[in-house]
Amino acid sequence: MQHPSLNVPYTILLFLIMGFLPILALGQTIVSGTVTEANGMPILGANVYLEGTYDGASTTEQGGFSFETTATGVQVLVVSFLSFETFTMAADVSQLQDLTIKLREDVNSLDTVTISAGTLEASDNSKVSVLKPLDVVTTASALGDFVGALQTLPGTTTVAEDGRLFVRGGDAGETQIFIDGIRVFTPYTPTTNNIPTRGRYSPFLFDGITFSTGGYSAEYGQALSSVLLLNTIDEPDQEKTEISLMTVGGGLGNTQKWEKSSLSVNATYINLAPYIAAFPDRNDWQKPFEGYAGETVFRHKLKNGLFKLYAAFDGTDFELTQEDIDLPEGLDFKLNNKNFYTNASYSADLGLNWKLFGGGSFTYATTKLGIVDSDIKDTESSAHIKVKLRKRFSNRVKLSFGAEQFLTDFKEDFKDPAFAESYGFQNNIAALFTEWDLIFSRKFAVKLGLRGEYSALFDDVTVSPRFSVAYKTGKNSQLSLAYGDFFQQPNSDVLKFETNLEARKTQHYILNYQYTADNRIFRAEAYRKQYSSLITYDTDFTQPDSNFTNDGDGFAQGIDIFWRDNKSIKNVDYWVSYSLLDTERTYQNFPVAATPSFANTHNVSVVGKYWIDAWRSQVGFSHQFGSGRSFTDPNEPGFLQKKTRDFHSTSFNWAYLISQQQILYFSVNNVFAFNNVNGYQYASTPNANGVFDRRALTPAADQFFFIGFFWTISEDGSDNQLDNL
Amino acid sequence: MRNLIIFSFLLISVSGISQTQYEQGMRKAFDLWQGDKPWEAANLFERIANAEPDNWLPAFYIAQINIINSFSEKDPEKLNAQLNKAQEFLNSAKALSPNNPEVLVLEAQWYTAWVVFDGQKYGMQYAGKVAEIYQKAMKLAPENPRVVLGKTEWDMGTARYFGQPIDGYCEELKRAVTLFDSFTPEGEFHPQGGKEYAEKVVASTCN
Numbered sequence: 001m002q003h004p005s006l007n008v009p010y011t012i013l014l015f016l017i018m019g020f021l022p023i024l025a026l027g028q029t030i031v032s033g034t035v036t037e038a039n040g041m042p043i044l045g046a047n048v049y050l051e052g053t054y055d056g057a058s059t060t061e062q063g064g065f066s067f068e069t070t071a072t073g074v075q076v077l078v079v080s081f082l083s084f085e086t087f088t089m090a091a092d093v094s095q096l097q098d099l100t101i102k103l104r105e106d107v108n109s110l111d112t113v114t115i116s117a118g119t120l121e122a123s124d125n126s127k128v129s130v131l132k133p134l135d136v137v138t139t140a141s142a143l144g145d146f147v148g149a150l151q152t153l154p155g156t157t158t159v160a161e162d163g164r165l166f167v168r169g170g171d172a173g174e175t176q177i178f179i180d181g182i183r184v185f186t187p188y189t190p191t192t193n194n195i196p197t198r199g200r201y202s203p204f205l206f207d208g209i210t211f212s213t214g215g216y217s218a219e220y221g222q223a224l225s226s227v228l229l230l231n232t233i234d235e236p237d238q239e240k241t242e243i244s245l246m247t248v249g250g251g252l253g254n255t256q257k258w259e260k261s262s263l264s265v266n267a268t269y270i271n272l273a274p275y276i277a278a279f280p281d282r283n284d285w286q287k288p289f290e291g292y293a294g295e296t297v298f299r300h301k302l303k304n305g306l307f308k309l310y311a312a313f314d315g316t317d318f319e320l321t322q323e324d325i326d327l328p329e330g331l332d333f334k335l336n337n338k339n340f341y342t343n344a345s346y347s348a349d350l351g352l353n354w355k356l357f358g359g360g361s362f363t364y365a366t367t368k369l370g371i372v373d374s375d376i377k378d379t380e381s382s383a384h385i386k387v388k389l390r391k392r393f394s395n396r397v398k399l400s401f402g403a404e405q406f407l408t409d410f411k412e413d414f415k416d417p418a419f420a421e422s423y424g425f426q427n428n429i430a431a432l433f434t435e436w437d438l439i440f441s442r443k444f445a446v447k448l449g450l451r452g453e454y455s456a457l458f459d460d461v462t463v464s465p466r467f468s469v470a471y472k473t474g475k476n477s478q479l480s481l482a483y484g485d486f487f488q489q490p491n492s493d494v495l496k497f498e499t500n501l502e503a504r505k506t507q508h509y510i511l512n513y514q515y516t517a518d519n520r521i522f523r524a525e526a527y528r529k530q531y532s533s534l535i536t537y538d539t540d541f542t543q544p545d546s547n548f549t550n551d552g553d554g555f556a557q558g559i560d561i562f563w564r565d566n567k568s569i570k571n572v573d574y575w576v577s578y579s580l581l582d583t584e585r586t587y588q589n590f591p592v593a594a595t596p597s598f599a600n601t602h603n604v605s606v607v608g609k610y611w612i613d614a615w616r617s618q619v620g621f622s623h624q625f626g627s628g629r630s631f632t633d634p635n636e637p638g639f640l641q642k643k644t645r646d647f648h649s650t651s652f653n654w655a656y657l658i659s660q661q662q663i664l665y666f667s668v669n670n671v672f673a674f675n676n677v678n679g680y681q682y683a684s685t686p687n688a689n690g691v692f693d694r695r696a697l698t699p700a701a702d703q704f705f706f707i708g709f710f711w712t713i714s715e716d717g718s719d720n721q722l723d724n725l
Numbered sequence: 726m727r728n729l730i731i732f733s734f735l736l737i738s739v740s741g742i743s744q745t746q747y748e749q750g751m752r753k754a755f756d757l758w759q760g761d762k763p764w765e766a767a768n769l770f771e772r773i774a775n776a777e778p779d780n781w782l783p784a785f786y787i788a789q790i791n792i793i794n795s796f797s798e799k800d801p802e803k804l805n806a807q808l809n810k811a812q813e814f815l816n817s818a819k820a821l822s823p824n825n826p827e828v829l830v831l832e833a834q835w836y837t838a839w840v841v842f843d844g845q846k847y848g849m850q851y852a853g854k855v856a857e858i859y860q861k862a863m864k865l866a867p868e869n870p871r872v873v874l875g876k877t878e879w880d881m882g883t884a885r886y887f888g889q890p891i892d893g894y895c896e897e898l899k900r901a902v903t904l905f906d907s908f909t910p911e912g913e914f915h916p917q918g919g920k921e922y923a924e925k926v927v928a929s930t931c932n
Contacts, residue, residue, distance in 0.1 A: 047768035049775065054746045056772045058765045080771070082806045237853035238860075566845070573845070611845065616887065659887050714853065 032066035033099030035059045035079055043103060046081035051088070069093060079103065085395065105442050107395050112442045113472040116480050116514050116523070120153050120211045120562075136203040139607055140622040140667060141651040143706060146209060147188075147199040150228070151624075152605040154525070154560035154577040155213035158626030158647055159598050161678040161699060163196030164188055167213050168529060169556025169583030169599045170225030170506075173491050177228045178220065180308060180345045183406065185363040185382040189291065189316055190337045195283075195700055200314060200339070202266060202295060204253075207233045213560070214508040214527055215482030218433040218449030218466045219388070222406065224488045224506045224531070232297060232310060236262050238714050246708040248275055249291075261300040268293045281701035284330065287319040305348030305356075312341045319370075325683045325695040327372075334370040339363070353392040357402075360385040374416035380492070382408045401434035410492050423544065425495045428456040435466075443472040453487060457499050462487040476517040482510040490535045490548075498548040505532045519567040529556040534587035554585025554593065574608040594640040595630050597679055602627040616657040623650045631679045634692045648674040661712045669704040676702075747777060751914045754786070763790045774814070781821035781828070782914050788814040789831055795838040804842055811835055826866035827916045830875045833858040837879070855879055870904035871916065874923050877901060881930070895931040902927055 035046045042063025049056025055069035069075075071093055079087040084103040120131070135149055142148030147165055150156065157166040164172035177187040179201070188197040208231040220227045242253040249270035256263050273288040293314035300307045319334035345359030361384045369376040388402030411424035435449035449466035468482035487503040489495070507530045515522040534552025539545070558581040566573035581601055584593045604625040611618050628643030636642075653667035670676075676699060683693045750773045758766035767790040774783035791811035798804040815835060818828045836855045839847040859876035866872050881894040905920035 045764050045768070047771055049772040052776055054750050054772060054776050056768070058768045078775070082810060083802075238857040240853075571845075657887070659889075714856070 028068040028070060029072070029093045029096075030066060030068055031055070031077070031093065031096040032064070033097070033101060034063040035065065035081070035101045035103060036063050037084075038102050038104060040102075043081055043084075046079055046084075046103070048077070048079050050093075051076040051078050107439045107442055112439065113445050113470045113478050115445060115447050115468045115470045115482075116478065116512055119216070120155075120213065131209065136209075138609060138618060138620055138653070138655065140620040140653040141607075141624060141649065141669060143667065143669070143704075145199050146201075146203045146206070146230070149203075150209075150211050152575070152577060152607050152622060153211065153213075154523070154562045154579045154603075155226075156579065156603070157581065157599055158603055158624055159629075159678075160624075160626075160647060160649070160676060161196060161697065162598070163191070165226065165228065166598050167226035168527065168558065168560075168579075169554075169581055169585075169596075170529075171596070171598055174223060174225035174488065175228060176220065176223035176226075177230065179230045179310065179343050179361075180232055180359060181219070181229070181357065181388070182343050182345060182359045182361040182386060183222075183384040184341065184343075184361070185380065185384075185408070186339055186341070186365045189314070190335060190367055191316075192320075192322070192333050192335060195289075200293070200341075201230070201312065202268075205232050205264075205266075205295070205297060205310075206230045213525075214529070215466070215468055215484050215510045217447070218435050218451040218464070219400070219402065221431055221433070221451055221453055221464070221486070222429065222488050224486050224504060225529075232308060234306060234308075235299065235301075236264060240712050240714040242266075243711045243713070244708060247706060248272055260302075261298065263299075264295075264297045266293075266295040279701065279705070282323065282698065283700050284321040285318070286321065287317065287334070289316070289318040291316045302348070304350075305346060307346050308344065310341075310343045312339075314339050323695060325681050325693060326685075332370070332372055336368040337365065339365040355390040355392075357388040357390070358386070374414065376415075377413040379411045380408065382406070396439045398437040399434070400437075402432075404431050404433075405429070406431075408492075410496060412496055421544065423496050425457065425492075425499050427489060427495060429489070430454045430456075445470045449484075453503075455489065455503065457489070457495075458502055460502055462503055462505075477513070477515045480510075480512040480514070482508065482512070484508050493542045494535050494537075494548060497542055497544050497546060501535065501548060502533055502550050504534050504550075506530060519565070521562065521564045523560070523562040525560045527556075527558060527560075531555060531585055531587075534585060536587055537589055539589065552585065552587035552590075554583065554587065556581065556583035556585075556599075558582055571611040571613070572608065573611075574606070576607075577603075577605045579603040591639055597630050597640065600627045600629045618655045620653045620655075621650065624648070629679060632682075633680075633694075634682050644677045644679060647676050647678075648672075649676065650674075661714070663710045665706070665708040665710065667706045669706075670702055673702045747773065747780075748913075751782070754783075755914075758786075758790070763794060766790060774817075779821065781818045781825070784814040784818040784821065785828060785831065785916070787811070788818060788835070792831065792834050792838055796841055798842075801842075804838075808835065808838060824865055826862040826869050826872050829858050829862035829865070830869075830871050833862070833875060833879070852883070856883075868904055868908075870901050870908050870923065871919050873897065873904055874901040874919060874926070878926060891930070895927070898923065898927045898930060 031050070035043045035048065037043060042061065043059055044061050044063065046059040047056065048059060048065045050069055050071055053069065053071050055067055055071060057065045057067040059065045073092060074090055075093050075096070076088055076090045077096055079101050081103060083106050085106050087101055087103055131149065131153070136142060136146045139149045139152060141152065147163065150165060151158070155168050159166050162172065165175045166172055167175055177184045187199060189200055191197040210229040212227050214226065216227050236255045236257065239257050240255050244251040249268065251266065251268040253264065253266040270291040271288065276285055276288045291314065293312065295312040298309045316335065316337045321330035321332050324331040341361065341363050343359065343361040345357065347355065347357045350356055363380065363382045365380045367378045384404065384406050386402060386404040388400060390398065390400040392398050406429040408427040409424070411422065413422045414420065431451060431453040433449065433451040435447065437447055439445045447468045451464045451466065453462050464485035464487060466484040468480060470478055470480040472478045484507070486506045486508065489503050490501055494501070509528045510525060512523065512525040531554040533550040534554060535548060535550065536552045537546040537548050558579060561578040562575065564575035581599060583599045584595055586593045602625070605622065607620070607622040609618055609620040624647070626647035628645055630640040631642050631644060632638070632640050633642045649670045650672055651667065651669045652671050653665070656664045658664055677696045678699070679697045680694045681697055686692050750769060754766045754769040754773065757769060767787050770783040770786045770790070774787060777783060788811040791807045795804050795807050795811070798807060812835065815828070815832055819832070822828060833855050836851040840851050840855070856879065859872070859879055862872045863876055877894050877897045881891050884891050884894070902920065902923045905923060908917065910917040
């Protein structure tokens with residue numbers, strides 16, 4: 001075969017023409033312009049391109065860009081850069097020349113102002129978190145109780161013999177606890193005088209804790225002082241078995257994971273008998289504290305949502321004789337409590353930036369109390385159902401609204417040799433809430449909320465506005481202001497005898513300053529709380545024949561300071577909280593306005609943790625100080641006119657990592673054995689000299705020791721892996 | 726014969742001219758990256774990802790550039806922004822190519838970047854997660870050199886931290902190096918690097 005030699009260049013030419021033809025034929029348009037920040041500063045390295053094409057460029061040091069495109073007609077120009085909102089514009093390509101584009105700062109970025117008035121967060125994801133979830137188990141005084149860890153934060157009061165949260169002059173019942181947004185009706189293990197309680201739930205189930213000491217969102221109601229929000233883990237890290245052996249009992253847990261679901265089961269058994277045999281305390285135990293608990297969490301991922309089911313059952317049993325000034329032989333007390341709690345929630349992405357959340361909880365609790373020769377049996381069934389919708393119009397404008405219903409059925413049977421009676425109440429509350437989040441810039445944000453509640457029991461409607469605003473005063477500092485009205489129905493110890501009442505009310509005014517930089521946080525918060533419609537009665541205790549009214553009122557004001565620093569000293573993390581509180585109220589059977597015995601003026605907590613790399617150990621200490629608490633001395637005129645001496649307690653702990661999976665934990669509470677006095681009990685009648693005798697209310701034991709061994713067995717343990725190599 | 730050679734030459738140059746925009750873009754992005762312009766490369770990968778919404782590779786490389794550059798980043802705001810960006814594209818790579826060992830290794834590196842940034846804060850939190858991801862990748866691709874290398878390095882770091890002997894890991898690291906030689910990437914733009922780094926790790930570990 002012979003080809004003319006001319007053919008070769010010809011073919012090349014043909015190919016070349018064919019190859020270039022489309023480009024030559026269509027021609028090119030140049031897209032050009034500059035990209036700057038809002039203040040005109042040029043942005044280097046922004047990505048500029050036409051959507052759906054390969055045509056684009058990165059901006060130069062002067063913010064300029066220029067590229068050729070073969071696209072024609074109307075195209076979408078996209079400009080994106082880290083920490084700025086992505087800019088888009090649609091226009092005919094021929095118009096896309098010499099553009100000046102100003103990028104808006106991304107308000108989702110880390111340095112955007114956050115509304116911080118009243119809110120203390122413990123989470124890994126939050127921008128400003130004062131505690132980390134692990135702090136719950138590594139704070140010396142907390143003994144693995146999340147409430148114990150929160151008591152080292154400002155705004156709380158040291159009420160060592162109780163163990164619950166007392167916030168800013170409010171009593172423990174004024175704080176409500178929510179798991180995944182759903183109310184927990186019976187959050188604490190019941191106990192008796194002078195034996196502090198603990199939160200019922202294992203801290204390992206939660207990856208975020210938000211503790212609000214005032215001014216909280218309209219989503220939460222029925223809390224006068226504070227809300228504590230606990231979020232369960234969405235997806236566990238790995239399959240594992242956890243074994244714990246402690247001087248006070250043991251626990252066993254297991255987590256299984258599948259493609260879309262996971263299941264965690266956890267069981268604990270606590271028995272104080274061996275401990276009390278070794279270290280007898282001031283009580284005479286017939287049956288030392290025994291508790292058992294089982295918890296399970298099931299999580300299932302759906303296409304656009306997540307379903308979570310949490311269920312817990314626990315029981316408590318003990319019997320003891322406690323000292324009593326009026327009873328030489330002591331006061332007999334026994335308690336048996338069974339508590340079932342379940343909580344289910346579903347969250348889903350509905351598309352178009354709508355999010356749906358629905359959930360409900362159910363509690364069934366029975367408590368049998370034996371006090372001397374009276375028998376009391378309480379039965380509480382409560383439910384909470386909630387639906388919430390959230391719409392994100394943009395990063396800057398968000399709306400949420402929802403509805404919820406609380407149902408409570410409470411019954412009490414009282415029986416003693418002379419008297420028997422049953423009483424109770426049903427309390428249904430329906431609520432609607434809505435909230436707008438408006439972020440005007442990285443510097444300025446506003447939250448506006450409104451909540452309405454209808455109580456079927458009182459046939460009454462309450463409306464509470466909530467408002468907060470935050471302004472960034474510098475790169476690392478900001479100011480927040482919050483105002484809100486809060487309503488809460490009387491507690492069951494009142495409602496079981498009288499339901500012709502109305503809700504109690506507080507108003508919160510909060511001013512907060514916050515400085516965060518480089519693993520250091522400083523917060524200072526001033527507040528004023530106005531109480532009204534508090535419950536009063538005219539007997540020593542609430543009883544069927546008491547006259548109840550809503551005539552009580554009061555105030556609480558003060559300053560809370562918090563400082564945390566894990567930067568200045570290598571391997572040391574510490575925080576200091578100080579709370580100043582000034583409060584008086586007229587409520588219960590107070591003859592005059594007075595400071596209740598659970599509220600003291602000064603509280604200080606210092607918590608320190610030191611990580612010793614060479615020992616693979618963390619040692620921690622904490623010190624709690626509380627100034628004296630009020631009590632009434634009947635030998636002198638006046639009401640709640642005296643103060644106890646100051647409270648001090650120093651705790652120490654040591655956690656040693658034997659291996660990645662084994663931890664040995666040791667702690668002592670009140671190392672220096674301060675003799676703390678929580679109050680005094682006076683005899684109900686004077687002695688022969690006309691003087692009322694008294695007895696100091698001291699803790700059952702001055703100190704508490706704890707040794708625990710925690711072992712996590714997971715499939716990918718590096719030990720096993722080492723053996724395989 | 727001569728014509729045949731010319732013809733085949735022509736074919737090559739023609740295919741060179743008409744290489745797809747995708748290939749052109751990817752090659753240019755890798756050139757920029759090698760030319761020490763990682764952010765320009767990331768921008769180009771982002772444009773490609775935008776034009777090829779069904780291809781996991783550009784998303785993978787955007788995530789990788791952001792993650793690699795986070796290991797040396799000390800400014801928490803910048804680190805946070807980069808790792809958020811990486812997560813966004815890591816998620817889309819995961820969705821486009823589920824159960825892909827290369828993507829899993831990158832995900833493990835994403836968590837590792839947080840641990841490197843603040844071990845005290847993220848160490849205990851993410852250690853289990855990282856171990857689990859490598860475990861899963863190992864099940865899917867026991868002969869993938871990057872899986873073997875990443876997992877061994879992580880396990881070795883953990884053992885070192887807990888004061889356990891690390892001699893046993895040397896063999897596994899050497900095996901990773903040889904696996905790089907026998908590894909055939911699925912395509913020109915599929916992940917294939919890491920041998921030099923693996924050799925460096927072997928040199929510093931196995932004495």
